[in-house]
Amino acid sequence: MGLLQQKCVGRLLFVLSLLEAAGALALMFYALLWEAGNLVNLPDKRIGFYNFCLWNETAQALQCLDYRHLQVMGISLPGIALARVFVYTCLVFSIFYPIFVAHVKCTEEREGWKVILIILIIKMIILSGGLGIFLFQTSQWIHPSDFTGGFLALVGTQVMLLIQILTITMYLRWAKYTHLHQSPFTEKALPIEI
Template sequence: MMALLRPRSTKNLFYVLTLLEIVGTLALMLYALLGEFGNLVNLPGKRIGFYNFCLWNDTAGELLCLGNEQLQEMGINLLQMALARVCVYSCLVFIMFHLVYVLFVNYTGQREGWKINLIIPFIEIIILSAGLVMFLLQTLQWINLSDFNGGFLALLGTCALLLLQILTVTVYLSWAKLRYI
């Protein structure tokens, strides 16, 4: 299939695919962290996210958001929660940087820049996965699998798109190596 495509159109295909994957990743991250306000669970009886930890209080008959002291009494490590928040939100910053970098590499025509386009998604997926794992380790005893909302699914979709970006850039680098040898 690749042999049938002209070299210039193949290069543009990889560029457009990578660009679409990054834009999709950015859209999913913006939805999860801004559209859902970082809440991974948002039910009438509980709201759990990077900035909220609210559980239903039967006595008051309403959702009660817990403060740091109550969270520590429940065994939640506030340092890990803060680190999880930093990891997930910094991944959003890396994705925005990556989008600009891909545009720059294509504009300047630097073939060597594509190697960095392979490294950046690796960094993003490691940071995002670490943040999610730290968050889930601290909160999983209060969350059922069916409780997760679209924000959590968007973060999982982000991980999938990051893996797809890695695959796309790897295939491009292999193609370019064969083409320019």
């Protein structure tokens, strides 16, 4: 592989990873900020990380339940709080992730890319864990057809995280291949003149 072609592949993978990070961040902003964490947002039901509202036939209106009602219904408040912490922690990681990627790219440290891969795996685990805990707690009141844009955006975020993991893995393989087949006449290989 020519030197120019190697550089192009490296830049392409780097730009691709940044675009994927931007996509995941946009999806998380939509789900957690624009939709206010609501995974179900229908006229007769609004269920999310901060809302649990069901249709009240007597009042003919949407009635939001408070924590004591949720406990009576069998929903664990620590479980909902833990799910909320996991999902919103993933959002915080996503905000600072592009800065870290740019730093690692500037320093060209291969170990930094391994750390990025670990961060992506952690983000995927805490996002899926938070969603899983929340869905386990509220599954009695949510049908699969009830999910709206917030839920779909979080599922899309997980897909984007998986694609990012694959891209960074490809980048690590490319960097290893490039390092093993590097010419002995590069600037790094030449002796330093005093």
